[in-house]
Amino acid sequence: MIRNILLVFILITSSALTAQRTSSSPYSFFGIGDEFSPVTVEQSAMGGIGVAFNHYKYLNFTNPAAYANLRYTTYSFGLLNNKLSVENDGVKQSSNSTSLSYFALAFPIGKKAGMSFGLQPVSSVGYSLSNSILDDEENILERTRFTGEGGVSRIYTSFGIKVYKELSLGVELDYKFGSIDNSILNERLGVPLATKYKEATTVRGGSVTLGAQYKKALKNKLIISGGATLKMGNDLEVTGDDYLYSLTLTNSGGEFGRDTISQSEISGNYKLPLKAILGAGVGKDDQWYVGLEYEQQEAIEATGFLATSNNAYKYGESNRISLGGFYIPKINSISNYWERVTYRAGVRLEKTGLLVDGATPYTNFTQVDDFGISFGLGLPLKQLSSVNMGFEFGQRGTTANNLIKENYFNFRLSLSLTDTNWFQKRKID
Numbered sequence: 001m002i003r004n005i006l007l008v009f010i011l012i013t014s015s016a017l018t019a020q021r022t023s024s025s026p027y028s029f030f031g032i033g034d035e036f037s038p039v040t041v042e043q044s045a046m047g048g049i050g051v052a053f054n055h056y057k058y059l060n061f062t063n064p065a066a067y068a069n070l071r072y073t074t075y076s077f078g079l080l081n082n083k084l085s086v087e088n089d090g091v092k093q094s095s096n097s098t099s100l101s102y103f104a105l106a107f108p109i110g111k112k113a114g115m116s117f118g119l120q121p122v123s124s125v126g127y128s129l130s131n132s133i134l135d136d137e138e139n140i141l142e143r144t145r146f147t148g149e150g151g152v153s154r155i156y157t158s159f160g161i162k163v164y165k166e167l168s169l170g171v172e173l174d175y176k177f178g179s180i181d182n183s184i185l186n187e188r189l190g191v192p193l194a195t196k197y198k199e200a201t202t203v204r205g206g207s208v209t210l211g212a213q214y215k216k217a218l219k220n221k222l223i224i225s226g227g228a229t230l231k232m233g234n235d236l237e238v239t240g241d242d243y244l245y246s247l248t249l250t251n252s253g254g255e256f257g258r259d260t261i262s263q264s265e266i267s268g269n270y271k272l273p274l275k276a277i278l279g280a281g282v283g284k285d286d287q288w289y290v291g292l293e294y295e296q297q298e299a300i301e302a303t304g305f306l307a308t309s310n311n312a313y314k315y316g317e318s319n320r321i322s323l324g325g326f327y328i329p330k331i332n333s334i335s336n337y338w339e340r341v342t343y344r345a346g347v348r349l350e351k352t353g354l355l356v357d358g359a360t361p362y363t364n365f366t367q368v369d370d371f372g373i374s375f376g377l378g379l380p381l382k383q384l385s386s387v388n389m390g391f392e393f394g395q396r397g398t399t400a401n402n403l404i405k406e407n408y409f410n411f412r413l414s415l416s417l418t419d420t421n422w423f424q425k426r427k428i429d
Contacts, residue, residue: 024082024084024097024126024127025084025086025126025396025406026086026127026129026404026406027354027368027396027397027404028124028127028148029125029127029129029146029148029182030313030354030356031123031270031300031302031313031315031354032123032125032151032152032178032180032203032236032238032270033123033124033125033126033148033150033151033152033180034123034124034125034126035122035123036101036121036122036123036124038061038062038120038122040058040059040060040076040078040102040388040414041101041376041388041389041390041412042058042344042376042378042388042390042414042416043060044374044376044390044392044410044412045324045344045374045375045376045377045388045389045390045391045392045412046291046322046325046326046344046345046346046376047293047323047324047345047346047347047348047372047374048293048320048322048324048346048348048374049062049279049281049292049293049322049323049324049325050062050063050279050293051063051211051213051227051228051277051278051279051293052213052225052226052279052280052281052291053066053225053227053279053281053289054067054069054168054215054225055069055070056070056071056072057070057071057072057074057384057416058074058416059074059076059104059116059416061104061120062229062277063170063211063212063213063227063228063229063277064116064158064159064160064170064172064209064210064211064229065160065168065169065170065211065212065227065229066160066170066213066227067106067113067114067115067116067158067159067160067170068112068113068114068160068161068162068168068169068170069114069160069162069168069215070106070107070114070116070160071108072108072384072418072419073106073107073108073419074105074107074417074419075104075105075417076103076104076105076106076414076415076416076417077100077102077103077104077414077415078100078101078102078412078413078414079098079099079100079412079414080099080100080101080410080411080412081096081097081410081411081412082096082097082098082099082409082410083095083096083408083409083411084097084406084408085406085407085408086404086405086406087399087404087405087406087407088402088403088404089399089402097126099121099124100121101120101121101412102118102120103119103120104117104118104119104120105117105118106158112161112162113159113160113161114159114160115157115158115159115160116156116157116158117155117156117158118155118156119153119154119155119156120153120154121151121152121153121154122151122152122154122178123152123178124150124151125149125150125151125180125181126148126149126151127146127147128145128146128147129145129146129147130143130144130145130146131143131144131145131146132144139189140189141188141189142186142187142188143186143187144184144185144186144187145184145185146182146183146184147182147185148180148181148182148183149180149181150178150179150180150181151178151180152176152177152178152180152203152236153176153177154174154175154176155174156172156173156174156175157172157173157174158170158171158172159171159172160211166214166215166216167212167213167214168212168213168214168215169212170210170211170212171209171211172208172209172211173206173207173208174206174207174209175204175205175206176206176207176236177203177204178202179200179201179202180199180201180202180203181198181199181200181201182198182199182201183197183198183199184196184197187249192248193246193247193248193258194246194247194248194249195244195246195261196244196245196246196247196255197242197243197244198242198243198245199241199266200240200241200242200243201238201239201240201266202238202239202240203236203237203238203270204236204239205234205235205236205270206234207231207232207234208234209229209230209231209232210229210230210232211227211228211229211230212227212228212229213225213226214226214227221284221285222282222283222284223282223283223284223285224280224281224282225280225282225291226279226280226281227278227279227280228276228278228279229275229276229277230274230275230276231272231274231275232274233271233272233273234272235269235270235271235272236269236270236272237269238266238267238268238269238270238304239265239266239267239268240265240266241263241264241265241266242263242264243260243262243263244260244261244262244263245257245258246258246259246261266304268302268303268304269301269302269303269304270300270301270302271300271301271303272297272300273297273298273299273300273301274298275296275297276295276296277293277296278293278294279291279292279294280292281325283325286328286331287327287328287331288325288326288327288328289325289326290324290325291323291324291325292321292322292323293320293321293322293323294319294320295318295319295320295321295322296318296319297317297318297319298317299314299315299316299317299318299353300315300353301315302315311362312357312362313354313356313357314355314365315353315354315355316353316355316367317351317353318350318351318352319350319351320348320349320350320351321348321349321350322346322347322348322349323347324344324345324346324347324374325344325345325346326342326344326345326378327342327343328340328341328342328343329341337380340380341377341378341379342378342380342386342388343376343377344374344375344376344377344378344390345374345375345376346373346374347372347373347374348370348371348372348373348394349369349370349371350370350371350372351370352367352368352369352370354367354368355368356368356401357401358402358403359401364401366398366400366401366403368398368403369396369397369398370394370395371394371395371396372393372394373392373393373394374390374391374392374393376388376389376391376412377389383418384418385415385417385418386416386418387413387414387415387416388412388414388415388416389413390410390411390412390413391410391411391412392408392410392412393408393409394407394408394409394410395407395408396408
């Protein structure tokens with residue numbers, strides 16, 4: 001029954017996940033948009049850790065080697081609600097968006113291996129910005145509007161196998177795809193026609209991630225673990241067309257195109273260098289766990305596309321450090337449900353690698369940093385299934401150098417359904 005329900009669900013959500021708008025951040029203006037960390041709701045509630053962590057029923061989007069320890073078939077999908085408040089030069093605005101964040105299936109292969117596949121968003125573009133030039137009497141002389149929509153998603157498959165009693169290795173293959181539209185509309189007082197520049201692009205490319213995990217049980221039932229992943233460098237191919245044309249605007253905001261001034265093809269690359277993640281943790285099975293994780297990547301290179309913004313931003317080295325864990329008071333408690341609940345918490349400090357200059361002549365770039373505090377609950381259901389909730393408060397960016405500071409609250413929800421009947425031989429009486 002569960003399999004039939006999930007089959008219908010994946011057919012419905014696979015198209016919705018690739019078409020949805022999942023970001024309203026002004027920082028989605030840059031590159032391929034606002035990029036998401038590939039973590040489950042359970043991982044995000046622990047500050048995003050996962051490279052050294054594995055579990056017999058939970059998915060792990062950080063390290064494919066973790067699937068070597070999977071013992072049950074698990075379906076999981078996640079939802080994200082983002083409340084965002086942006087501030088610039090004393091002006092504040094807020095927005096709210098809800099979206100699907102992933103759908104995935106994982107299952108064991110024998111007693112020493114496991115596999116997973118699924119669909120996730122990689123980035124999202126969803127901004128609308130306006131800049132006006134006023135005269136001495138505060139009348140608008142010129143107005144420029146910047147808008148963008150679209151995003152990139154990925155399909156993936158991961159495989160992990162235990163090559164030694166305490167060592168597991170894994171590999172993940174993924175394919176990224178999507179479309180992004182960016183436009184700049186310019187209106188001037190006394191000019192009957194407006195001018196619009198539009199870029200319509202498609203993004204395609206694949207990547208390979210290698211992972212390893214080490215897990216050792218000590219005499220006092222304490223378990224230490226370590227993990228590492230290497231996401232190999234890859235290029236995302238960006239192709240499309242750009243247009244420059246005149247148009248007439250109606251009072252209701254409608255657009256009627258007039259004359260095409262120019263049109264050309266876009267051919268570029270979004271080059272992602274090698275990304276490394278290292279981590280370690282300590283804990284006791286189904287009791288508690290604490291992990292520390294570090295991520296590092298060299299500067300991204302973007303060439304041949306998005307010429308409208310290349311001068312205003314660039315990329316530098318990015319890194320992230322996360323600390324988090326969970327606690328279960330008594331997993332087999334019969335009298336008290338809340339003793340079986342998993343309590344999670346974490347903290348994350350990230351240097352995104354995006355550097356932006358908020359004023360010409362684009363010589364003074366400011367690093368965009370991200371800081372978040374998270375916590376969450378894992379509410380057990382029947383047959384090892386669970387509902388997982390995550391709450392995250394964070395801040396990204398700064399108002400210095402004419403930039404934008406974001407304060408956000410993320411609420412994440414996932415349903416993890418565990419099926420113990422897959423790959424088991426049925427007995428006939």
